[in-house]
Amino acid sequence: MTPILEVQNLKKYFDTPRGKLHAVDDISFQLERGKTLGVVGESGCGKSTLGRTLLHLIEPTSGKIFFEGEDISAVNRKKLRRLREDMQIIFQDPYSSLNPRMTVSEAIMDPLKLAHRFSKQEMEERIEHLMDTVGLAERLRNSYPHELDGGRRQRVGIARSLALNPKFIVCDEPVSALDVSIQAQILNLLQDLQESRQLTYMFITHDLSVVRYISNDICVMYMGQLVEKSPAKELFKNPVHPYTKALLSAILVPDIHTKREQIILKGEVTSPVTPRPGCRFAPRCSYACKNCDEAQKVVEVTPGHFVSCDVATGAS
Amino acid sequence: MAKEQGIQNIMNKKKESILRITLHRLLKNKLAAAGFIVFLIFVLMSIFAPWVAPYDYTKQDLYNTLAGPSAQHLLGTDEVGRDILSRLIYGGRYSLRIGLLSMALGAGIGIPLGAIAGFYGKRLDDVLMRFMDIFQAIPNLMLAIALSATLGGGVNNCILALGITSMPAFARMTRASILSVRGMEYVEAAKSTNSSDFHTIVKHVLPNAIAPLLVQSTMNVATSILNAAALSFIGLGVQPPLPEWGAMLSIGRTYIRDHWHMCVFPGLTIFLNVMALNLFGDGLRDALDPRMKS
Amino acid sequence: MENMGKTEPLLKVEDLVVHYTAGGEVIEAVNGVSFTLDKGETIGLVGETGAGKTTIVKSILRILPDPPAKVKSGKIYYNGQELLGLPEQQMRKIRGSQISMIFQDPMTALNPVFSVGDQIAEVLKLHRNIKKKEAYTKVCEILEMVGISGERYGEYPHQFSGGMKQRVVIAMALSCNPALLLADEPTTALDVTIQAQVLNMMNRLKKELGTSVIMITHDLGIVAAACDRVAVVYAGEIVEMGNKEHIFDHGLHPYTEGLFHSIPSLTGDETRLRPIEGLPPNPADLPKGCNFSPRCSYAAAACKEGVIELREVEPGHYLRCNRT
Numbered sequence: 001m002t003p004i005l006e007v008q009n010l011k012k013y014f015d016t017p018r019g020k021l022h023a024v025d026d027i028s029f030q031l032e033r034g035k036t037l038g039v040v041g042e043s044g045c046g047k048s049t050l051g052r053t054l055l056h057l058i059e060p061t062s063g064k065i066f067f068e069g070e071d072i073s074a075v076n077r078k079k080l081r082r083l084r085e086d087m088q089i090i091f092q093d094p095y096s097s098l099n100p101r102m103t104v105s106e107a108i109m110d111p112l113k114l115a116h117r118f119s120k121q122e123m124e125e126r127i128e129h130l131m132d133t134v135g136l137a138e139r140l141r142n143s144y145p146h147e148l149d150g151g152r153r154q155r156v157g158i159a160r161s162l163a164l165n166p167k168f169i170v171c172d173e174p175v176s177a178l179d180v181s182i183q184a185q186i187l188n189l190l191q192d193l194q195e196s197r198q199l200t201y202m203f204i205t206h207d208l209s210v211v212r213y214i215s216n217d218i219c220v221m222y223m224g225q226l227v228e229k230s231p232a233k234e235l236f237k238n239p240v241h242p243y244t245k246a247l248l249s250a251i252l253v254p255d256i257h258t259k260r261e262q263i264i265l266k267g268e269v270t271s272p273v274t275p276r277p278g279c280r281f282a283p284r285c286s287y288a289c290k291n292c293d294e295a296q297k298v299v300e301v302t303p304g305h306f307v308s309c310d311v312a313t314g315a316s
Numbered sequence: 317m318a319k320e321q322g323i324q325n326i327m328n329k330k331k332e333s334i335l336r337i338t339l340h341r342l343l344k345n346k347l348a349a350a351g352f353i354v355f356l357i358f359v360l361m362s363i364f365a366p367w368v369a370p371y372d373y374t375k376q377d378l379y380n381t382l383a384g385p386s387a388q389h390l391l392g393t394d395e396v397g398r399d400i401l402s403r404l405i406y407g408g409r410y411s412l413r414i415g416l417l418s419m420a421l422g423a424g425i426g427i428p429l430g431a432i433a434g435f436y437g438k439r440l441d442d443v444l445m446r447f448m449d450i451f452q453a454i455p456n457l458m459l460a461i462a463l464s465a466t467l468g469g470g471v472n473n474c475i476l477a478l479g480i481t482s483m484p485a486f487a488r489m490t491r492a493s494i495l496s497v498r499g500m501e502y503v504e505a506a507k508s509t510n511s512s513d514f515h516t517i518v519k520h521v522l523p524n525a526i527a528p529l530l531v532q533s534t535m536n537v538a539t540s541i542l543n544a545a546a547l548s549f550i551g552l553g554v555q556p557p558l559p560e561w562g563a564m565l566s567i568g569r570t571y572i573r574d575h576w577h578m579c580v581f582p583g584l585t586i587f588l589n590v591m592a593l594n595l596f597g598d599g600l601r602d603a604l605d606p607r608m609k610s
Numbered sequence: 611m612e613n614m615g616k617t618e619p620l621l622k623v624e625d626l627v628v629h630y631t632a633g634g635e636v637i638e639a640v641n642g643v644s645f646t647l648d649k650g651e652t653i654g655l656v657g658e659t660g661a662g663k664t665t666i667v668k669s670i671l672r673i674l675p676d677p678p679a680k681v682k683s684g685k686i687y688y689n690g691q692e693l694l695g696l697p698e699q700q701m702r703k704i705r706g707s708q709i710s711m712i713f714q715d716p717m718t719a720l721n722p723v724f725s726v727g728d729q730i731a732e733v734l735k736l737h738r739n740i741k742k743k744e745a746y747t748k749v750c751e752i753l754e755m756v757g758i759s760g761e762r763y764g765e766y767p768h769q770f771s772g773g774m775k776q777r778v779v780i781a782m783a784l785s786c787n788p789a790l791l792l793a794d795e796p797t798t799a800l801d802v803t804i805q806a807q808v809l810n811m812m813n814r815l816k817k818e819l820g821t822s823v824i825m826i827t828h829d830l831g832i833v834a835a836a837c838d839r840v841a842v843v844y845a846g847e848i849v850e851m852g853n854k855e856h857i858f859d860h861g862l863h864p865y866t867e868g869l870f871h872s873i874p875s876l877t878g879d880e881t882r883l884r885p886i887e888g889l890p891p892n893p894a895d896l897p898k899g900c901n902f903s904p905r906c907s908y909a910a911a912a913c914k915e916g917v918i919e920l921r922e923v924e925p926g927h928y929l930r931c932n933r934t
Contacts, residue, residue, distance in 0.1 A: 042801035042804075043772070043801055055508060080510075081510050084509065084510045089505070091501045091504070096500050097501040097504075099502040099520050099524065100524060100606060101523045110506065111510065114510045114512075149889060160505065179828065180828060180872045180873060181886040184884070184885030184886075185885045187883055188883055191882070209873060209875065209876050210874060212876060213874030214874075247802060251802060251831065252805075252829070252832055252834065254830030254831050254833070254873060256854050262806055264810065
């Protein structure tokens with residue numbers, strides 16, 4: 001079965017006055033239809049850039065992207081239009097991702113209008129159906145974003161992204177800005193939608209308990225590099241890469257009885273502008289050695305569990 | 317069938333609400349409503365001048381020059397005996413036309429150029445803004461004078477000159493507004509749903525960038541009226557005997573010591589119009605902002 | 611609301627009521643909140659957006675914008691001294707030196723045009739009579755205390771990362787060695803690994819300096835790691851309060867229960883979360899009876915009317931609910 005999405009050696013570099021910023025550096029992975037790939041990392045790791053590059057909201061510098069088997073690394077305008085109906089995005093900030101001057105129904109209608117193939121009647125019917133699907137009351141049709149709370153605004157954003165029946169959705173921290181109880185509601189909604197519409201998600205977040213809950217597989221990113229990829233529960237049971245270990249140890253659980261050894265990382269995140277060769281985590285890693293200056297090999301330590309650290313995997 | 321009817325109802329109801337709501341909000345704001353009404357009165361007076369003005373504005377009465385306000389001439393007469401009230405009423409035709417049209421010209425060129433510069437950035441932005449810089453480097457009035465002198469006198473050339481003079485301010489303001497809106501996520505969201513650049517600018521960016529422009533527009537009308545006055549004063553722009561307010565104001569200066577009415581009434585007229593426009597502009601901006609609760 | 615300790619509590623808040631008036635509406639932000647805090651203790655104020663936690667804390671420091679906020683009634687005792695009635699002159703002496711506050715967003719809490727050293731020194735100069743040279747040494751000491759090299763005195767906020775900026779903010783707050791620290795979501799804006807570092811540092815400093823802390827957070831994980839006691843706040847009221855064991859091991863209020871169920875666990879295998887239905891109430895239009903009743907799965911008729919008091923259900927554990 002061809003994976004719905006395949007990424008090979010994807011790179012995105014930005015030009016800055018101080019040099020090239022390596023936002024996404026040589027990332028490769030596959031994603032099966034109907035599954036969720038979680039992408040975790042801290043600020044500056046490049047996860048948001050990765051999501052946006054897949055959708056051509058940012059143009060990739062090099063590498064290949066395959067969607068449903070078709071090479072979409074470089075697309076012309078016409079192809080992009082069609083692609084955009086299949087690949088959508090949900091944004092993090094429910095406050096800035098909605099046009100303050102558009103009502104709920106106008107916001108959802110916009111993508112439908114732009115498709116140029118729906119009659120007014122059809123659009124209105126779709127809007128009604130979408131609002132019902134995401135749990136927005138009919139009476140909110142003419143409401144403006146500032147009249148709604150964060151959870152409802154996010155539902156509008158979700159309805160908008162579903163308008164053209166996409167197959168793949170990049171969820172860029174969709175619940176990070178919401179209160180805990182609303183988060184849970186939206187997560188449930190996203191799961192229901194996945195089931196009923198056979199959606200595939202790329203779920204970008206920094207919240208580790210959420211990513212474990214919602215993902216089938218998880219990618220851990222550090223400064224543009226993919227350091228570990230594994231099935232979700234396996235990653236938490238058996239983290240291999242030193243960064244993953246440190247990251248997981250830093251999570252604060254709402255439990256007063258488990259004692260955890262926190263791995264405190266030394267130093268600060270280094271600059272992603274013209275970064276050092278090899279592993280970028282090395283300066284802060286307690287296992288660092290000379291070999292870390294070389295490009296690390298990707299090793300499959302257990303089925304489906306890939307790690308990019310020669311010291312940890314013993315591949316030197 | 318009932319469901320289709322329901323959807324039709326919703327569609328119709330929404331369309332009329334926006335206009336209704338804006339108008340309703342505008343009228344609720346007392347100051348803005350007052351401004352709107354005052355300005356409307358002046359506009360109507362100038363349109364219906366032949367029926368409203370008590371005298372013909374060119375009619376001279378050489379036995380009754382420089383007369384103060386009286387029962388016959390409510391606002392007095394000027395240096396050749398013409399009724400000032402009538403001249404002010406007719407004068408609206410020129411001053412208001414100059415003010416409004418030059419603003420429209422300046423905005424009509426400046427806003428699209430500023431929008432393009434702000435939205436696309438980089439080289440296009442550089443080129444357009446340097447072009448604007450050239451115009452802005454010359455003091456406003458000097459530029460207006462230079463253009464008027466080149467084009468010649470008369471109302472239309474005055475409008476052209478003043479319109480071009482006000483273009484850079486609109487361009488810069490639009491550009492700044494666009495820059496701040498451009499980075500918003502809903503613009504990115506529009507892009508992700510296949511919005512063309514044109515659609516994005518018109519539907520998403522401009523409506524949110526328009527607030528400062530509305531205020532700028534109303535202020536611009538006021539400045540244009542005053543600039544037209546300056547032009548008249550030095551013999552460019554509107555030529556006598558046309559009763560343009562600014563021209564009347566300038567002439568009145570010479571007589572200010574003994575015949576204050578020649579200066580004060582034109583000045584008051586300009587002031588009232590400018591004030592009314594500003595209040596209206598503020599109110600309009602607030603009325604269009606969905607965030608302002610009534 | 612007295613604790614079992616024989617000494618007077620450092621802070622005692624009694625029946626605090628705060629209203630906001632906006633656009634003709636009255637927003638009941640805080641509705642009768644009472645709690646105490648002993649010396650060296652850390653209490654966590656847990657709740658979601660709009661619950662009133664920040665308002666409570668700002669009332670203690672008397673930095674609520676007035677208008678639109680107004681303290682309607684209640685008393686706040688700090689070291690036995692009532693704060694709400696204190697003249698502003700005297701309150702200023704307390705702010706920053708006896709009681710200080712850390713705000714949520716370190717990106718905007720620091721003034722970008724002054725060096726970090728100068729900003730910390732400013733606090734010192736305001737409250738202590740010290741000369742420039744002495745201030746410089748003291749500031750370097752404080753910077754080292756929060757893990758920043760004293761050599762960075764002259765650097766500007768933009769030269770620091772988010773985590774470092776928050777350390778500077780904490781350094782500023784602790785510079786005069788206050789007895790009480792009010793921390794409003796101090797680590798929310800930080801990355802997970804940085805959060806761990808900063809909380810560790812705060813824990814260490816708390817012990818060294820004997821500071822009492824009120825920690826506002828919505829993250830139960832932070833509460834577990836950094837707080838001794840917990841007060842769960844909902845719609846301007848404390849609905850449950852107790853020490854860590856009370857809340858984490860046998861929390862009784864349905865809202866507390868709901869909060870725990872909304873968070874996916876790191877070891878469990880649940881396939882569906884059980885969120886709390888509905889939305890928090892509109893503080894301008896609170897429901898009759900228990901504020902949580904419209905969303906409560908255990909709500910009975912008696913919950914929808916009358917006033918439900920905060921009662922002590924076991925020593926040190928308080929609950930505002932009809933269920934027990």
